[in-house]
């Protein structure tokens with residue numbers, strides 16, 4: 001089937017209602033040619049390299065200090081893709097109340113490294129494919145969407161005409177590596193891309209809006225970009241520089257001087273089962289872990305991520321008993337710690353948390369839990385009794401107004417979320433402002449813990465690891481030669 005007819009059929013299927021697309025066969029190939037011409041013709045089709053430097057501000061969605069107010073964070077990115085020489089460079093800074101979190105990835109042919117600027121170390125990157133780390137920056141760059149339309153024109157689908165910002169547009173769907181398909185809004189007169197949408201199965205519609213296109217290096221590029229999730233602005237562009245086909249500095253694609261190799265990372269691709277006592281286990285995979293305690297008649301758990309059932313089943317196998325999960329403790333209101341809540345509810349568990357978090361759970365749960373399904377902690381609470389009891393402490397830190405600490409006195413084990421940890425098998429984890437704030441909150445509680453396990457890390461830490469981490473804290477200073485960091 002040729003592209004034009006396929007385009008018309010899809011327009012009928014997708015748009016659903018009679019539209020002008022049915023009246024005549026739409027020449028999608030001609031439209032793609034016009035887009036390529038509008039963006040620079042051969043300069044687009046034969047692009048040798050691209051550099052994108054962009055700065056955003058946006059709400060810290062689902063990660064605010066207190067549930068009733070979204071606070072703001074900054075995201076600064078630099079992505080250089082040397083297409084002709086198969087090299088790539090990615091540098092990013094996430095700045096929020098916990099501090100500055102830098103990230104760097106360098107790809108040079110078959111070699112790919114990630115660089116941790118906080119601890120001055122490097123390791124092998126997970127992938128040498130620029131789309132795995134640069135895909136987000138490519139999608140916020142209309143010129144690269146036009147280039148993708150050109151290179152994927154055989155698979156492009158015409159969806160029909162539409163109006164956007166009161167101007168006639170054409171809708172074209174294209175594939176994009178490692179992403180759901182993209183729908184481009186192409187201005188019917190200028191043939192520039194002014195909007196792109198794609199669908200995230202969890203979050204809903206993702207929208208990219210492009211404006212104030214300018215000519216640069218013989219191509220066109222938008223200078224104003226913002227990104228929305230389900231209709232709400234999520235990343236608002238505050239500055240943007242795009243360059244094409246310039247002479248690139250070879251040193252950019254080499255490891256910076258003065259770095260040491262990183263320590264071995266714990267392989268978390270399979271479920272990790274840490275036995276802390278015959279009735280206490282820390283269990284999880286990748287970036288999500290729970291602690292479970294058999295208090296005698298029932299099980300108390302903490303640490304919410306999808307597949308709570310899978311982790312609980314591992315615990316039940318380990319202790320050789322299928323006692324039910326009676327209580328699931330929810331550490332705080334952040335969205336990444338509310339996974340598995342519906343699993344806990346459907347297993348009949350009572351959710352144990354603070355009042356603020358109850359409201360957030362009601363908003364996110366599909367099961368509309370009744371009041372009786374919650375047990376609210378006011379400062380402190382004990383679950384179970386005697387030597388197998390669990391103690392809960394509510395503390396405020398810079399990370400969240402409320403954090404429930406889960407302490408098992410019989411094994412002197414403390415479970416916490418989001419304040420401490422690293423992916424490495426040994427060494428002292430680098431502290432950030434959250435870590436220091438937690439140390440200050442722990443001090444007056446006088447908890448006699450000797451071990452710490454966390455919601456995001458596979459390792460069992462000692463109290464000394466935590467102390468040394470806090471002692472060695474210093475705020476990350478932006479290096480003088482990295483202006484993107486200080487923006």
Ligand SMILES: [Zn+2]
Pocket residue numbers: 332334399400417418
């Ligand atoms: Zn958090």
